[in-house]
Amino acid sequence: METVRACGCKGIRTCLICEHEYNIIKPNTYKELQKLPSYVYCPECDKAWPGWDINLYKQHPNHIGSPIAYSGVYIQQNFVDERETKLLIKDLDSLPWDISQSGRRKQNYGPKCNFKKRKLCLGNFNGFPINTEFVQKKLSQVPLLQGFRTIEQCSLEYTPERGASIDPHIDDCWIWGERIVTVNVIGDSVLTMTRYQGSNTRYNLDCVSTYPPVVPQSDYSGDDLEKAPEDVVIRLPMPAGSLMVLYGDARYNWDHAVLREDVTSRRVCIAYREFTPPYLPLGQYSNKSEEILKKAQNFW
């Protein structure tokens, strides 16, 4: 699909709008993944239980079946309350939304990054909207996020009308640090995890071995639990108001995706990213990031 599309999709990315306009038929990832063994992660017991329906996590502590361990995910429910959610949505919607790919809209505040050439520049980055400052303050209170310095904040909007989704991917590993933070503002949804099978050259994964981990690697391997099959799907709940952090194994060894079928009402989340160690103060490339880190302290 090389046609320039008004919806914002390019190449292999599609949404309902361009699929209808250009009669694009795509394999149904949701249906395909449903054929595999699947587990639903429970934030309360930090284990994944057999099943597909995301509501299964709500059965805690009365889960059914044999759980498996799933490492590298932290979910804090009710991270933002109803009053904060209402304020946040009103304030985000008072700022312009840009169209993005696969039916999403976004509000991106951060430096310009060329992932292919591994080049970073300030662009027009001037910090973050003042009305979102309280969220960053709350993030700084989370023990797992000690030392997290936000350098990119990106609001994302998904609607069922546009059939919005995000294809399975790993976030870039040259510039974006270990902890991938998402604040789910409205619209319960699901992050679907599948094992990454591709090469080390994609997503700049080859950079990971060149810097130290930020989150200490735990020695707990879930030894007492059953092992996950190779071809497995792990479903992570993203209820409205919750905080999610991906790190370690879940961050680097698994693709994450938001499937169209899991967007049943308007969903808005805010994604936060930090620099990799070489771009932090004292890092090898700190001279390239100094100005950006300064701008990132600003709220306008």
Ligand SMILES: O=C(O)CCC(=O)C(=O)O
């Ligand atoms: O919408 C989400 O929760 C995931 C977004 C995402 O994976 C990304 O922006 O890289």
Ligand SMILES: [Fe+2]
């Ligand atoms: Fe991502």
